[in-house]
Amino acid sequence: MTVVSLTVALLTPTPAIAFGGEDAYGGAEKNEISASASQSRIKVTQAAGPTGGKQGTVSSTDVNWEPPPCWYEPIFTPEQLKNFSENDGNGDVALRQGWIGSKLWTDHFKDEKDAPNYFGTPRTAKGYKNYNLGKDGYFWRGVSTNVSEVDDTSLCSRLMFWQDAGEIPDDPNAPTPKTLADYAYNKVKVPETEVALKPAAKSTVNLPTWVWLDKGTFQEVKVRADLPGTGLWAETTAKPVALHLEPGTKDAEVFPASGDCQINDDGSIGTPYTKGNADKTPPCGIRYLRATNGTPYQLSASVTWQITWQGSGGTGGNLPDGTFETTQDMNVQEIQSINR
Template sequence: MNRSRRTVLSTAALTLALSALVLTEVAHAGKPVPSGKGTSKEEGGSDKTGIFAAAKVQYSGSVAKGGGSGNVSSADVNWAPPPCWYAPYLGAKDFKEKMSGDIKDAKSAPGMGGHAGAAINEMQRHYEDDYGWTDTPGYKDYNVEKDGEGMFWAGVENPNEPDYLKRTGCTDLPFWVDNGEPPPPQHEEAITPEMLAALAYQHMELPGTKVTLAPEAVTKVNLPTWAWLDKAVFDEVKATAAINVPGFNLEATTTAKPKSLTLDPGTKDATTIPADGECPIVDGKIGEPYAKGKSKETPPCGITYRRSSGGETFPLKASLTWEISWTGTGQANAVGMPNGTIEAVQDITVEEIQSINR
């Protein structure tokens, strides 16, 4: 039986009821929870994460340990990975067991009268008695008769999203999706390969950017300082994010390739080489190692300081720009993403050249 949204409790009341059943944010790594198995330590899940603990995104390749954000920042300040999304959660029988227990606990909790208690009753009818409304069909006995033919999907919070309101924005009630079918179009935040690529980007761990200098650490006023990067830095780096559960498999691989190095000398009294401070990759390398006999030559990448650091140091900042792209399920050709940057700061001492008057 479907009813208009206007004839049921407000979205706010349903959200209140839903949040009464949710404990904490989803874990970010681990094995998926297959239909008919429920959660267990062996499956990488914990039954204490609430109904928002949807199928976990698994990360592989060059990614940060412990599930935290990687060390690469997007050059586009307006770009960000998804703060939340919808993904497969549990099969029908497991979902019934999970929801029935949570609803029972919520009803017995203090303060669950009034609108909150009524909303929980509506939610129970939604999954047990086929009570639905516009665009949100109800279910008879949690779809148990279709167990193995699909899964309930639920919202997942991105634990690395600092904005709480964005992180908790996927508040639709868990909904059913048949195996092999796309999620209903009204759930715009349903997980996609492009979203997985963005998550892989967020977790990517790139090599550090320590520039080799000559002279090293201590240089002289008006003496060109040569700068270059070890060739090992130029290997492309890959990170993969995937969701694999019965009837649903999705993955994306994000690839980073070094593009250019930008030097910021840490003082206005310096000249960068090239003038804009950006050293491009030429013949598979950035800059050129200093060699004996090149003291009077101009380096292809470097800095000339015009005054001393006065017994202190200048913070030389080196920013390595990486070109980012992704491929994934249904997308064989590489698709561009915003460039990424890695920054490192090195302390440089600049001394006056001592001269002798005769």
């Protein structure tokens, strides 16, 4: 006698509740599924900008901005779904609903048996005949990079459903070029900010420290996101527009007073120090008013990146500015006179 074990697991913001026996899995975070709703098929490539050296992602200046919590994506062709259902059968059939056991998949997608939907609507999903083999299109399902953070359990919760080729689902959670632009926002890698200083080794109390970045140090960074099977794409571009300085102590003055050093027309920031300018006020710099006494100040240099996007269908617009910050040690000495 052959015993077939079938499992339905509900993926919720808390660890999943599972039904069906020993094969039940406890949550999407365990990565025990081969068709995971937490893995997007969006392909991201860097289209322009530097690729070497130390890099990091930008932080949005708008604390209320967030990318979409979830969206629908094409997951399987009929042939791929047939192979998965009959040779694997362990995966997510919806954003929060996992099926373990081939029979659950073959019953619904091959043998036309209806299936319950525990979160989305309709509450019962009509079955399919023989995986829709011979038809041109894809089976779609909800995707989220972090299912546990999708508080509204009704979002993106349809059971895997059919969509003809060349069509986007008529659903408020269907992907758009803006969805891809938002997704690419967190994939933009910008170079670390290491400013040139004069004096470089030690600053001196009451004498200005000149700060600058040579032209070519910062270039636009462009990231392209494509969603296969949809024709949707977006390019998200980050352009450096300003450098902000924080001296790391209240006992200091910054130039300009706002601490915001604008980027010059040639792409440089500030003005390089030249001999004879020791007592002049730099267009971008710092004057420390107290020595460090063994513990260096932490000079923070933060570059603001203006983020824009353009996408398929002539779409485009602006996204919140992003910032990327680095720090470096500043030792400050106190002497009565100095020649530079």
